[in-house]
Amino acid sequence: MNDGHGPNSTHLFESTVRQHQAMVFSLAYHFLQDAAAAEDVAQEVFVQLYRNFRSIQSPGHLRFWLRKVTVHRSLDELRRRPPQPISLEEVAEASTDPAPGDPWLSARLRRLVAALPPKPRMVVILRFQEDLELREIADTLEMPLNTVKSCLRRALAVLQAKLARSVGDVKV
Template sequence: MTFNEQELVSGCKQRNRLAQKQLYDVFGGKLFAICMRYIKNRTDAEDVLQDAFIKIYENIHSFRNDSPLEYWLRSVTVNTALNHLRQQKNWKDLSDIELHENGLADKEFTLADFQLQQLMGFIHELPVGCQTIFNLYAIEGYQHNEIAQKLGISEGTSKSQYSRARSLLQQKLNKEKRFDDGSVQRTQF
């Protein structure tokens, strides 16, 4: 589907329902994938996506065309997902942990032998704090000082949660390395 970004934004600013539908049709799938990275329950992720689009439609006038529209939409969606997580009781469990738990956080490992869906499943199994910070840092590209500010935590907490997430993921990857032929090999990194 082709679209003109400026016309689409202009139509949404005028609250044109067809423009709003086209915005959803063009970006809804990508933004839902973002919601699913942060929210473990599909139904809740759908609710977060709906909330994100409400915010997008209500605040589209603040989009200034100084960055790609998709970047602004992603930012609104991530913030909406984070707000949802803050409202959950288990969000309060973020705390500083030892930075290099089991010495695994500094080791490099390869993801080439794993399918995206399998990796996303591993990420979804992480504790909420680790999963959130891993997504913000490794996938969204935020720096630890930005994450700390966004989440109201210390930069050290962000770093330690990321380190813990890497360690937990590495342990999962070490336990299972699958190949295209279905065979499994346990590996050490």
């Protein structure tokens, strides 16, 4: 994909950053629910990509590499932090993009996803942000396929149950 570091590769790298920055930042942001930490993680990922640019063989390999490194960096970042109970009311909103569905429901769902344990949270994010197949999620997270399946099933059940409860609370 790249024959070394030089002016041409810098331009190629720049266009790669512009093309994939939303994916990398969003993975980290949806996982960490902290815009500043997500930006740090995303920057680290792209600096690491620059160092390893020569080893990237194809656009598909690039996307896989970026997802994998972002996922692992985000998990590392979470491990480094002191444990903080995530309150459903405290999760920050970072983007000003207009949401296509119900904004209240979307915000509620993001908060519920943020309250999931790390691995199921990442499975849900990779599935619904990136639209990845279960096999791709298993490869990215280096988990057995059946574990990913059961993880996703349980996470969706938990999310649905909690959402139903919170919607019920609002209606009352």
